Amino acid sequence: MSTPAFPASVYAARLERASALAAEAGLDAIIVGPGPDLQYLVGVEGDTIERLTALVIGAASAPTVVVPRMELAKVRSTAVGELHLAVADWVDGENPYELVSSAVGEASRVGVSDALPALHVIPLGTRLGLTLELATPVLRESRMIKDATEIGELRRAGEAIDRVHRRVPEWLRAGRTEREVAADIAEAIVAEGHRTVEFVIVGSGPNGADPHHEVSDRVIEDGDVVVVDIGGAVPSGYNSDSTRTYVVGTPDAAAAERIAVLVRAQQAAVDAARPGATASAVDAAARDVLADAGLGEAFLHRTGHGIGVSVHEEPYIAPGNDLVLREGMAFSIEPGIYFAGEWGARIEDIVVVTADGCERLNVAPHELTPVAGA
Structure with a gap:
């Protein structure tokens, strides 16, 4: 029933x-x-x-x-x-x-x-x-246009998934497998207020260079950059979806510098999201920051997707999409950079377009987050 x-x-x-x-x-x-x-x-x-x-x-x-x-x-x-x-x-x-x-x-x-x-x-x-x-x-x-009730549920979902991200350092460490870390995260997604776990991605080291990697039995190593992309549905059926990038131990200086650029690119797209802007303009805001830093070729996908009772729905924040944004639209902003055989990184928030800008529904730290090494 x-x-x-x-x-x-x-x-x-x-x-x-x-x-x-x-x-x-x-x-x-x-x-x-x-x-x-x-x-x-x-x-x-x-x-x-x-x-x-x-x-x-x-x-x-x-x-x-x-x-x-x-x-x-x-x-x-x-x-x-x-x-x-x-x-x-x-x-x-x-x-x-x-x-x-x-x-x-x-x-x-x-x-x-x-x-x-x-x-x-x-x-x-x-x-x-x-x-x-x-x-x-x-x-x-x-x-596509969320009412106040729906936005409240998306906010609830965002707060719940933020609580999970803040707990990731409890489980993510060298010597554990991606699958072991993912199992702990999945349990926490439910414990923190979701009724279902829709997906858990733990992409460590070279696995992080695959945007749609899920989990594997790879053992996480010291120095690994790790992409953690997680989401679920709260009791109303509305979804969360948030990605943060972690590093086990001390990060490589060059990787840390590139991820700092990614954080700036994500912020630029958030700043561009407002009524009257096009979906493609928001995508370009992130893409241009990465291209200016020589990282344009490392960005392999669109900047975002709508969210609601589906994890992926309209509007899609992508090149060539001239859809004009309107107040009440909710979507992810998630640029990423990927280096085959090495590592990847992605930063993702859900935002809702407001009367004069947008509200970010995820506020867990965006910077590269260090966790304990071996």
Whole structure:
């Protein structure tokens, strides 16, 4: 059973906005399957299975939830029940696509959420007699601007993950494996207020040069630069994501100098994040600092990604993205530098765009943090 993360009025407003945005986009209806969009709109969590669950939002009709009867109690324990939404339940042997078609009604343009798999999209399109469109632009716009309640949850998540980073020196030391350190960190993520651990990256020495390294049985050595990138979901389902770079013992002077440049690059991007700036301008602010120091080629990825009920969502802070930032957008700022076979470093905070700048939700020390050697 689930308990709605927010009051029913929050979900009602989200549904109303999604309906209005669908109408603005010229869609007669949108069909939302299990995944982050369904969690955002009505608090129903879980992944798609072979039995169809779908929320149908009509531009001019009340929302309807189509759900297998065996999932009915779970769905009714969410905002679906609190809002008394129409529910069409079904059992094996019945055709759920006919129920969706009835909820959609007469339509010429229907969108589907991007998490809905071909397993369901193809029979839905056949039953409706339409080529279905992605509802991503509508749903992205709904989720991209965070309200005060969501920002409060992201702040809560940021404070919790900061507490974990402050404890990393308890576990990170020479002679331990990355996997051992990661296990301690994962336990602390839950202890410090998260309900789930979404990821733990401990990249020591040359492993830190792989931005998506997770953990291994490599034994951490004196002098290693170590990337620790961690995050999880707090009880409401909103996520944390923060990276700090540590050094075991005394850092190499050249590495320390380069990481100091990285800290400046991250700060430059934070300073550039404000309403009216573009996502690409924030990316360029970090990238230019690194390029000026001769480190541009070592920056291998975008500067950031949006965050909310998904760890990665819109907006993406990347070269070429001319999306104009607006108050309420929340995203990471995480430039990194990577030297194959040697080491890597990354500094990451979540920020929220405010009326005249941005609020940094992670405040654990950004500088290269020394931990005890052997």
